Amino acid sequence: MPRYHARITGPDYDAMADLVRKYKVMVARHSVEQVANGYCVDGHASGAQIRALESAGYTVERLEDTDKASKARQKETRKVTELAVSAEALSVATSNAYLNVAEVEAALAAIAAAPNKAFTKLIKLPKKTWEKRVCNSLRIGKGTGQDRAGIFLLGGVHAREWGSPDILIHFMQLLTDAYRTNTGITIGPKKFSAAQIKAIVETKDIYVFPQANPDGRNYSMVTEPMWRKNRRPAPSGHSESQCVGVDLNRNYDFLWDFPAYFHPDCPIANSVDPCDHDVYIGPKAASEPETKNVIWMFDSFPNIHYFVDIHSYSEVILYNWGDDVNQATKPAMNFRNASFDGKRGIANDTVYREYFAAADRKIAVGLANKMRDAIKAVRGRTYRTEQAMSLYPTAGTSDDYAFSRHLVDSTKTKVYSYTIEWGSPSNPTPFHPPYPEMKKIIDEVTAGLLAFCVAAT
Numbered sequence: 264m265p266r267y268h269a270r271i272t273g274p275d276y277d278a279m280a281d282l283v284r285k286y287k288v289m290v291a292r293h294s295v296e297q298v299a300n301g302y303c304v305d306g307h308a309s310g311a312q313i314r315a316l317e318s319a320g321y322t323v324e325r326l327e328d329t330d331k332a333s334k335a336r337q338k339e340t341r342k343v344t345e346l347a348v349s350a351e352a353l354s355v356a357t358s359n360a361y362l363n364v365a366e367v368e369a370a371l372a373a374i375a376a377a378p379n380k381a382f383t384k385l386i387k388l389p390k391k392t393w394e395k396r397v398c399n400s401l402r403i404g405k406g407t408g409q410d411r412a413g414i415f416l417l418g419g420v421h422a423r424e425w426g427s428p429d430i431l432i433h434f435m436q437l438l439t440d441a442y443r444t445n446t447g448i449t450i451g452p453k454k455f456s457a458a459q460i461k462a463i464v465e466t467k468d469i470y471v472f473p474q475a476n477p478d479g480r481n482y483s484m485v486t487e488p489m490w491r492k493n494r495r496p497a498p499s500g501h502s503e504s505q506c507v508g509v510d511l512n513r514n515y516d517f518l519w520d521f522p523a524y525f526h527p528d529c530p531i532a533n534s535v536d537p538c539d540h541d542v543y544i545g546p547k548a549a550s551e552p553e554t555k556n557v558i559w560m561f562d563s564f565p566n567i568h569y570f571v572d573i574h575s576y577s578e579v580i581l582y583n584w585g586d587d588v589n590q591a592t593k594p595a596m597n598f599r600n601a602s603f604d605g606k607r608g609i610a611n612d613t614v615y616r617e618y619f620a621a622a623d624r625k626i627a628v629g630l631a632n633k634m635r636d637a638i639k640a641v642r643g644r645t646y647r648t649e650q651a652m653s654l655y656p657t658a659g660t661s662d663d664y665a666f667s668r669h670l671v672d673s674t675k676t677k678v679y680s681y682t683i684e685w686g687s688p689s690n691p692t693p694f695h696p697p698y699p700e701m702k703k704i705i706d707e708v709t710a711g712l713l714a715f716c717v718a719a720t
């Protein structure tokens with residue numbers, strides 16, 4: 264069943280909500296824009312979905328047959344058996360193809376090895392994936408102490424978003440090389456001084472978990488390019504391929520049981536159906552080994568005070584919250600308050616809005632803007648900084664879970680949390696653009712992350 268990358272135009276706001284609510288189309292929710300004849304959004308839809316939309320009065324511009332186009336991307340990746348072994352070949356700066364799953368792990372191990380041993384540490388995650396892969400993260404930091412700001416960068420959660428592990432490997436390669444040689448980093452016109460690099464490594468802990476969902480990444484690179492979920496086996500009685508897997512970024516313990524918390528008419532892109540191709544939330548909150556690994560990072564390193572989860576696409580930097588529009592005047596109107604159950608998630612009402620203190624918002628927006636400005640400096644692309652909630656709410660995501668931890672349990676650290684959605688909707692195969700374009704995205708996002716590490720204190 265072919266899927267198309269498409270631009271979908273509908274007459275009004277309600278028509279946009281119906282795309283998710285009624286037609287179950289996978290939309291890039293931060294691409295919604297007002298146009299002359301209504302609203303327009305970028306998304307992916309099957310031929311049958313497009314026909315249903317067209318007969319309901321939507322205008323659908325088919326951009327590409329995404330499975331067919333993505334097959335070309337698959338051919339450009341190296342096979343798992345072709346594991347590059349030289350440090351040169353594992354350098355994202357000189358690579359001409361996406362790193363495969365084995366290469367990401369090998370590159371990570373190489374960064375942690377000599378001559379970087381004095382200021383790096385490989386951290387093995389406790390849970391193996393469903394396909395028994397072992398995951399690793401890396402701490403970059405010279406010195407110890409709980410007063411060091413911890414910054415946690417996560418990538419590779421959604422299988423088809425191939426560029427995120429490459430971004431994080433490149434970020435680590437640049438940062439460790441520059442620190443070791445006491446030099447600055449230059450990315451296009453954007454410069455970071457040797458003193459800034461030294462301050463990052465010697466006064467902060469940078470935790471990087473570049474490939475949280477290796478099973479899914481492998482399946483997407485080898486078999487089905489549009490795969491998003493992990494590879495949890497399908498429930499018994501379901502042999503269809505889409506019944507495998509859980510959307511890891513809907514599996515966290517934040518309003519996870521969304522039918523209990525959200526308004527029944529809200530256009531939330533979460534599903535309790537294990538056979539939903541994209542957004543099945545899992546059998547319970549934090550059910551998945553990959554989710555548990557991320558939670559373990561927060562639990563094990565309580566100095567983590569900042570978090571960035573790297574996704575594609577839309578060219579946006581999102582801050583909390585994702586479940587409803589923010590408000591800063593009614594602290595009791597919040598995700599923990601059961602009297603608002605069944606009312607959350609409607610964008611254009613005031614019945615429920617999520618409490619985000621003005622002081623927190625100021626910090627969150629300020630840091631997001633630092634990333635935005637550094638990204639723009641590289642080649643002029645402007646990533647919008649905005650709240651994660653748009654027309655469409657979410658639940659069970661990593662960024663809201665991370666910021667919610669200190670509100671649920673006051674002994675936990677407050678974690679300012681972000682999701683970056685790199686890459687333009689106008690790219691071919693936007694979840695995994697051709698590598699020459701991806702390299703430009705790798706450069707700009709790396710600059711954004713470095714600026715974030717400089718600014719986060």
Ligand SMILES: [Zn+2]
Nearest residue numbers: 421424574575
């Ligand atoms: Zn994603």
